[in-house]
Amino acid sequence: METLLTVFFNVEIMKKVWPFLLQGLGMTVVLSLVVIPLGLAGGLGIAILSSLQRRWLNRVLIVYVDFFRAFPPLVLLIFIYFGFPFLQIDLPKFAAVALGFFLNTSSYFGEIFRAGFESIPRGQLEAARSTGLTRWQALVSVVIPQATRNVLPDLISNTLEVIKLTSLASVVALPELLNNARQAQALTYNATPVVLAALMYLLLLWPIVRLLSRLEHKSIALH
Amino acid sequence: MKQDLPPILELKGLVKSFGALQVLKGIDFSVQPGELAFIIGPSGSGKSTLLRCCNRLEEPDGGSVTVDGIDITAPGVDINRLRQKIGMVFQSFNLYPHMTALGNVTLALRKVQGMDKATADAKGRAALERVGLTDKADAYPNQLSGGQQQRVGIARSLALEPLIVLFDEPTSALDPELVGGVLKVMRELRESGMTMVVVSHEMAFARAAADRVVFMDQGQIVEQGPPEEVFGNPKHARLREFLATLADRH
Ligand SMILES: Nc1ncnc2c1ncn2[C@@H]1O[C@H](COP(=O)(O)OP(=O)(O)OP(=O)(O)O)[C@@H](O)[C@H]1O
Ligand SMILES: [Mg+2]
Numbered sequence: 073m074e075t076l077l078t079v080f081f082n083v084e085i086m087k088k089v090w091p092f093l094l095q096g097l098g099m100t101v102v103l104s105l106v107v108i109p110l111g112l113a114g115g116l117g118i119a120i121l122s123s124l125q126r127r128w129l130n131r132v133l134i135v136y137v138d139f140f141r142a143f144p145p146l147v148l149l150i151f152i153y154f155g156f157p158f159l160q161i162d163l164p165k166f167a168a169v170a171l172g173f174f175l176n177t178s179s180y181f182g183e184i185f186r187a188g189f190e191s192i193p194r195g196q197l198e199a200a201r202s203t204g205l206t207r208w209q210a211l212v213s214v215v216i217p218q219a220t221r222n223v224l225p226d227l228i229s230n231t232l233e234v235i236k237l238t239s240l241a242s243v244v245a246l247p248e249l250l251n252n253a254r255q256a257q258a259l260t261y262n263a264t265p266v267v268l269a270a271l272m273y274l275l276l277l278w279p280i281v282r283l284l285s286r287l288e289h290k291s292i293a294l295h
Numbered sequence: 296m297k298q299d300l301p302p303i304l305e306l307k308g309l310v311k312s313f314g315a316l317q318v319l320k321g322i323d324f325s326v327q328p329g330e331l332a333f334i335i336g337p338s339g340s341g342k343s344t345l346l347r348c349c350n351r352l353e354e355p356d357g358g359s360v361t362v363d364g365i366d367i368t369a370p371g372v373d374i375n376r377l378r379q380k381i382g383m384v385f386q387s388f389n390l391y392p393h394m395t396a397l398g399n400v401t402l403a404l405r406k407v408q409g410m411d412k413a414t415a416d417a418k419g420r421a422a423l424e425r426v427g428l429t430d431k432a433d434a435y436p437n438q439l440s441g442g443q444q445q446r447v448g449i450a451r452s453l454a455l456e457p458l459i460v461l462f463d464e465p466t467s468a469l470d471p472e473l474v475g476g477v478l479k480v481m482r483e484l485r486e487s488g489m490t491m492v493v494v495s496h497e498m499a500f501a502r503a504a505a506d507r508v509v510f511m512d513q514g515q516i517v518e519q520g521p522p523e524e525v526f527g528n529p530k531h532a533r534l535r536e537f538l539a540t541l542a543d544r545h
Contacts, residue, residue, distance in 0.1 A: 198352055199389035199448075203403035203455060204379040213406055218393050 082264040089256040089265045096252030097272050103166070103238045103248060107173040108231055114174060115181025119189050119219075120211060122182075133182070140179035146240050148172045153244040169241045177234050184226045188219030225291060228284045232277060239273075249273065300328050301364060303459050303490045304349060308358035311344055318344045320514040321358065326459065331491045333501040333522070336511035337537055342494045345511070346461045349492070350381040363458050379407060382452025382460035386467050388444045390436040396423060396447045397432040400454045408455075422454035423447070426480045442473030446480055459490040466497060498541065502526065510534045 122133050140148070149172040156163045163171070192215050200210035220227070242251035253269035302325035309322040318341045326332050334342050347353040349360055351367060351374055360367050367377050390399050401419035404410045410418070423432055426446035436444050445465055452460050462481070466474040478500050485491060485504050495501070501508055501522050508525040510518045510533075518531050529535045 193387075193389070195385055195387050195389035196391055199383075199385060199451070200391075200402070202350055202352060202378055202381075202383040203451065204375045204407040205403060206375055209406050213402060214391050218391075221393070 078262075080263050080267050082262055085256075085260050085262050085264040086268055089253075089260065089268065092252050092256055093249065093265060093268055093272065096247060096249035096269070097276070099246065099248040099252075100235070100238050100250075100276070103169065103173075103241065103246070104235045106170050107177055107238070108234055110170070110174050111177030111181050111234060112227070114178025115183075115185050116216070118178065118182030119185035122186055123189050123211070123215075124207075137179040137182050140175045141183070143176070145172065145176045145237060146243065148176060149240055149244060165244060165246050169244060169246050173234065173237060173241075176237070177230075180230050180233075181227070184223050184230060185219065187226075188223035189215060191222045192218050225284060225287045228280060228287065232280050232284065235277060235280075236273075298327055302326055302361075303328050303330075303363055304492070305361040306345075306349070306358065307361070309345070309348060309355055309360065310357035311341075311348055311353060311355050318514050319348065319355075322514075322516060324509070324516060326490055326492060328490055329488045330506045331485050331493065331504055332507050332509055333505035334492065334494045334509045334511060335496070335498075335501070335537070340511045341514045342511055343463050346383070346463050346492065346494060349461055350378050350383055352383075375407065379403065379455045380458045382455065382457035384445070384448050384452060384460060384462045384465050386464040388436075388441070388448045388468070390444055390447055390451075392436050395433050395435055396428060396439065396450075399436070399447055400450045403451075403455055419450075419454055422450040425453055425483075426450045427476075440473055441469045442476045445469065445477050449477075449480055449484070453484075457489075459492065460484070462491065462493040462495065464494055464496070466495065496541070498526070510537065512537070 118133055118137065122130055149169060152163070152172045153165070153168045156168060196214050197210050200214045201207070205213065238248055239250040241248050242254060245251060249269050249272060253265045256265035257263060305325040306322050309319050309324075310317070311319040322345060324332075324345075334345070336342050344353055348355045349362070351360070355368055358368075362377060362381055365372065365377065367374060390396075391402065394402065397416060397419045400422050401410075401412075401415040404415035404418055405412065408415075420429065420432055423429055426449050428443060428446055428450065431439060431443060431447075434443075436447070439447065445468075449460075449465075465481070466477050469477065474497070478497060481491070481493070481500070482504055493501075493505070505522050507519055508522045509516055510525060510529075510531070512533050518525060518529065518534050525534070526538065529538060
């Protein structure tokens with residue numbers, strides 16, 4: 073019992089690594105705040121483009137979405153981070169990580185938004201067009217607000233996945249939460265920093281999980 | 296109805312195919328200001344496609360569609376501006392469920408005409424008043440009966456002060472007891488001088504309100520004339536058959 077506490081819940085070590093982990097948490101939050109809005113925007117863009125129903129464009133989009141959903145994000149990250157220098161492209165670490173996550177995340181968000189768009193009866197778009205709205209105006213005023221509401225639980229659930237995904241950035245030593253926790257673990261020969269990081273992840277994600285489950289209950293009640 | 300004025304709507308040699316299926320086979324059709332033209336015909340004869348070509352929800356393959364003297368199929372026309380003058384009312388209402396009745400009616404005023412909210416709302420309320428729904432301005436579509444929803448659909452067109460309104464089976468999705476309210480609004484609209492093209496199976500309404508009944512079959516206009524002529528003395532065998540099947544159903 074004594075050893076369990078000193079190895080996993082060592083208060084002395086917690087105090088010592090706390091600022092370092094907090095820095096990591098900060099990086100995790102910043103990375104999420106960059107990747108999630110970009111991924112949402114990219115996903116929405118994919119859905120908008122595929123709603124144009126241009127045959128060639130659609131093929132390109134399908135290939136993009138399928139490819140980046142099938143490609144393991146960890147492998148993608150390693151490819152970009154170690155592959156780009158070979159192409160004489162000098163990408164800062166943060167940008168490389170953000171790019172890798174964007175490619176993965178936008179394809180997932182794209183699928184979700186596309187399902188949302190398809191849930192809106194065609195007639196509404198036609199009604200809007202018949203009153204003179206452009207396709208873009210009809211999308212913005214009629215389709216997107218309803219589509220987003222219809223797939224909100226899926227969007228939030230994917231957002232949750234993206235935040236968890238950011239821990240993969242530790243493989244390229246981006247100083248986010250898991251990376252810093254592992255470093256602290258190695259320096260202190262103690263698992264406490266990782267336990268602390270786990271608690272921080274939980275604290276970060278728990279409100280989102282709560283929100284999600286409330287939304288899901290609400291949508292079950294509605295149906 | 297003004298016979299001597301140029302037509303509000305004029306179709307010349309209108310052709311439309313879906314793949315190998317030719318749905319409109321050279322339609323010539325014109326509607327005078329203030330006229331109510333009533334289109335009948337069997338399912339699949341091309342009635343909806345005809346209406347949808349009049350505001351280019353479907354792109355015609357050939358021929359011309361002229362609205363108030365402007366060829367709306369000409370290259371470079373601003374179709375979004377022209378569409379505001381061509382109202383359309385749909386069988387399935389197609390209201391925006393996330394907006395109130397007033398929001399539905401004012402959307403185009405705000406987004407297309409750039410009207411400020413107060414002006415648009417005033418105009419929207421006036422349109423809702425014309426369809427007898429003053430007190431439902433703040434209701435959402437799912438709080439309205441089918442008949443009320445369709446009247447909101449009509450108000451959505453009227454708010455833009457169209458030159459002509461196209462109705463595609465406006466009462467077909469309604470429970471029988473709700474049909475009357477919509478037809479009453481259409482009668483009033485007709486009496487106010489609105490130019491209307493109505494696709495419908497409401498033959499009693501056609502007898503009472505239509506200036507002209509047009510019978511379509513297999514992508515062509517087969518016969519047309521005043522309702523008493525078309526219903527009382529049909530010349531073509533296909534029209535007689537069609538009227539007989541309708542009579543059987545009732
Ligand atoms: N978007 C489309 N793609 C392919 N075929 C179509 C399309 N729209 C209509 N059609 C076909 O064109 C023909 C005419 O259809 P249309 O809807 O104009 O007929 P309608 O006279 O309105 O019939 P109804 O009384 O059933 O509404 C039908 O055979 C229909 O299947
Ligand atoms: Mg039809």
